[in-house]
Amino acid sequence: MFSSVITADTVSGLRMNTLGDGIFHTVTWLSVLLGLWLLYSRITEARRAVWGSTVLWGWILSGWGWFNLVEGLLDHEILGLHHVRSGPHQVAWDMGFLAIGVIFILGGTTIARRATPIRDETAHLQAME
Known part of the structure; x- marks a missing residue:
């Protein structure tokens, strides 16, 4: 570390x-x-619907991206505590790590915003029973 x-x-x-x-x-x-x-x-109703929700997994992916972006900027670039891979191309490795974080943020946010909200999924599942 x-x-x-x-x-x-x-x-x-x-x-x-x-x-x-x-x-x-x-x-x-x-x-x-x-x-x-x-x-x-x-969560009190339809817990299974929540865990299978595209909204939840989209925001988890986005959160993972934010974590990578903040951790990469702070630990790798600002504080210089460690790098993704030390050596001759360490800046490229660090920038790749940050780019993946941005991709996760954009992808996760897009997935979550385009998905059906949990309340609607719960209503849909209850209607099918």
Whole structure:
């Protein structure tokens, strides 16, 4: 996680990088789980329709893109903590990572906005029963 600041060539440097990476991923996954719990706990009807909703998955894709874009700009470019792939073409790798984030944002937002809202999908499923 800190490979551009703290070398991973020594045991202590490797430990620090591993610790930073572990903390980062723990906070990230706890945030995802909290968001899913909040979503699940507020839904009272037709939970299956929500989890199968194109709107939900479109916004999840968009959120993933925003995460990549913000994390890439902050950690890779502004703070220089680490790069996607260090070496001779690290800027190209970092820009590719940011571009993928933008593609996810645009694609996810497009999917979510064109999809049928959850309320309509729930009504449709109830009408079919």
